[in-house]
Structure formats: structure tokens, C-alpha cells
Amino acid sequence: MVDHATPNLPSADLNRTASFFAGLGFSLGFRDDGWMILSRGCIQLEFFPFEVDPLKSIASCCIRVDDLDGMYAEFSKAGIPEDCHSTPRISPPVDEPWGMRMFYVVDPDGNLLRCIQNRPVDT
Numbered sequence: 580m581v582d583h584a585t586p587n588l589p590s591a592d593l594n595r596t597a598s599f600f601a602g603l604g605f606s607l608g609f610r611d612d613g614w615m616i617l618s619r620g621c622i623q624l625e626f627f628p629f630e631v632d633p634l635k636s637i638a639s640c641c642i643r644v645d646d647l648d649g650m651y652a653e654f655s656k657a658g659i660p661e662d663c664h665s666t667p668r669i670s671p672p673v674d675e676p677w678g679m680r681m682f683y684v685v686d687p688d689g690n691l692l693r694c695i696q697n698r699p700v701d702t
Contacts, residue, residue, distance in 0.1 A: 586640035636689030
């Protein structure tokens with residue numbers, strides 16, 4: 580197994596969280612009353628039950644991928660609003676002034692997922 584880290588994010592309703600992320604192509608890897616692991620290829624997100632105010636949440640993680648535009652196209656099929664005042668919401672990919680290309684997703688609990696294009700490795 581390759582070394583890796585997985586974010587641990589709060590969820591006020593594990594069933595709602597599982598359903599939301601299923602729309603983004605994640606599948607259930609593990610679930611009990613106190614923990615849930617969702618996977619999409621090599622990406623894993625872990626959730627724990629916690630009452631959270633989606634408008635006050637500060638939980639976030641970065642997901643770095645080789646095909647950002649492809650991921651955005653797949654996530655867009657879930658019909659998540661692009662309205663910056665909605666929860667959940669998705670933003671279209673942008674090229675940031677500091678050189679990164681990224682988009683973000685906010686889930687129903689206010690967790691921010693920054694999806695970032697991997698940079699080519701210098702050889």
C-alpha cells in the first residue's frame with residue numbers, strides 16, 4: 580500500500596452524507612454508528628457523526644488529481660448548485676493567480692473540498 584492520508588470530516592447525518600457523495604461517484608467502504616469511509620478510486624474521505632452548522636463549519640480538505648476538468652465534469656452531473664450562497668454548492672474550475680487550477684465543493688454539512696490539479700513533476 581502507498582503511504583497516504585485521509586481527511587476526517589464531520590457529518591450531522593451519515594445517511595445524507597453517503598447519498599450526497601454517491602452522486603459524486605463515491606462508494607461506501609466502511610460504516611458503523613461512529614464512522615464512515617467513502618472511496619472514489621484512490622480518494623478516501625472519512626466521516627464521523629457530529630452536529631455541525633453548515634454556515635459556520637471550518638472543516639476542509641484538499642483533493643489533488645491529475646484530471647481536474649474530468650473530475651469537475653463528473654461532479655457536475657450530480658446537479659449541485661453553483662450559487663455561491665447555497666449549501667451544498669460547487670464552483671467551476673479557475674486558474675488562480677498563484678498558478679493552481681482548482682474548483683471546490685461544499686457538502687451539506689459545510690465541509691469544503693478543494694479539488695486541485697496536480698502539477699507536473701519536474702525531472
